Amino acid sequence: MITRAPAPEGHPFDEVLSGWLFREAETRAVEADSFQNPGMLEVERAAEIWSTPEGTAGKSCETCHGDVSESMKGVGAHYPKWDKDANRPINIELQIDKCRTEQMGAEPYKFDAKDQKAMTALIKNQSLGEPMSVDLSQGDMQSWWDRGKDTYYTRTGQLNLSCSNCHEDSMGNMIRADHLSQGQVNGFPTYRLKQSALVSLHNRFRGCIRDTRAEFPKAFSDELMALEVYVTWRGTGLSVETPAVRQ
Numbered sequence: 001m002i003t004r005a006p007a008p009e010g011h012p013f014d015e016v017l018s019g020w021l022f023r024e025a026e027t028r029a030v031e032a033d034s035f036q037n038p039g040m041l042e043v044e045r046a047a048e049i050w051s052t053p054e055g056t057a058g059k060s061c062e063t064c065h066g067d068v069s070e071s072m073k074g075v076g077a078h079y080p081k082w083d084k085d086a087n088r089p090i091n092i093e094l095q096i097d098k099c100r101t102e103q104m105g106a107e108p109y110k111f112d113a114k115d116q117k118a119m120t121a122l123i124k125n126q127s128l129g130e131p132m133s134v135d136l137s138q139g140d141m142q143s144w145w146d147r148g149k150d151t152y153y154t155r156t157g158q159l160n161l162s163c164s165n166c167h168e169d170s171m172g173n174m175i176r177a178d179h180l181s182q183g184q185v186n187g188f189p190t191y192r193l194k195q196s197a198l199v200s201l202h203n204r205f206r207g208c209i210r211d212t213r214a215e216f217p218k219a220f221s222d223e224l225m226a227l228e229v230y231v232t233w234r235g236t237g238l239s240v241e242t243p244a245v246r247q
């Protein structure tokens with residue numbers, strides 16, 4: 001597992017650090033042991049959904065993609081990706097919905113449906129240990145990166161805080177009971193012990209924005225997709241840890 005990596009050029013830090021390094025020893029141990037990691041139960045459940053036909057075409061994911069551990073190996077480490085059809089970046093959640101609607105004749109998942117989080121975790125888990133990177137040369141990715149960066153450094157809410165005020169300026173400090181990390185995305189969807197459930201990345205983004213007492217944007221909105229592109233880049237070189245375990 002690569003939990004620290006040299007930062008890419010133009011990054012505010014010299015080194016990028018996984019959130020894993022900031023958690024208690026006990027939480028880290030639960031994450032690292034796939035038999036103890038409760039998120040793995042959801043990954044296993046999604047493996048069943050993978051081979052279950054759904055929708056009017058009578059197809060399952062397996063019908064087209066075969067064995068998930070082969071076809072999806074390394075895929076999740078390189079999202080968001082540019083999507084030519086949509087003319088915007090898409091993440092794993094949106095790619096799954098694209099296959100469901102266009103290939104299977106099934107409904108897209110509702111945001112944060114249990115199966116959406118489980119299926120996303122299944123796909124990301126096939127990249128466990130692989131270093132993350134995003135290809136900014138595709139399509140218009142660079143301008144989405146720029147927009148995400150703007151959001152990252154803009155103060156919002158009654159508390160007038162930006163992402164960078166907490167995850168850059170105060171990284172390593174305690175905020176209430178929490179040890180502030182760099183706010184990396186490499187463990188998502190993440191298993192929260194407090195909630196006994198997987199938590200999606202856009203849910204986490206919205207939670208962090210809500211904590212500044214600001215209005216929070218919709219999941220998969222342009223604003224949050226741009227943020228996902230930018231924040232994923234900030235974790236370049238860290239390996240995928242999905243499902244990470246957090247308090």
Ligand code: HEC
Nearest residue numbers: 059060061063064065075095096098099100103104119123
């Ligand atoms: C009828 C065939 C078909 C079915 C069924 C199907 N897909 Fe796909 N899938 C494709 C095709 C074709 C692509 C590549 C083009 C695109 O992006 O749509 C793809 C691409 C993908 C990718 C991106 C791969 C990459 O290298 O970036 C993922 C992830 C994915 N599918 C997941 C799923 C999941 C999960 C299911 C079941 C819910 C599913 N697919 C069902 C045909 C299918």
Ligand code: HEC
Nearest residue numbers: 019161162163166175178179180181183184185204208209
């Ligand atoms: C008021 C401080 C604060 C602000 C502002 C804030 N966060 Fe967070 N964030 C936290 C805390 C506390 C946690 C949980 C502990 C940790 O991992 O740092 C967290 C966790 C995260 C995580 C999960 C990290 C992991 O390893 O599990 C991500 C991703 C994240 N934040 C992204 C963001 C983004 C993007 C923004 C701006 C939209 C933002 N945060 C704004 C306090 C903040």
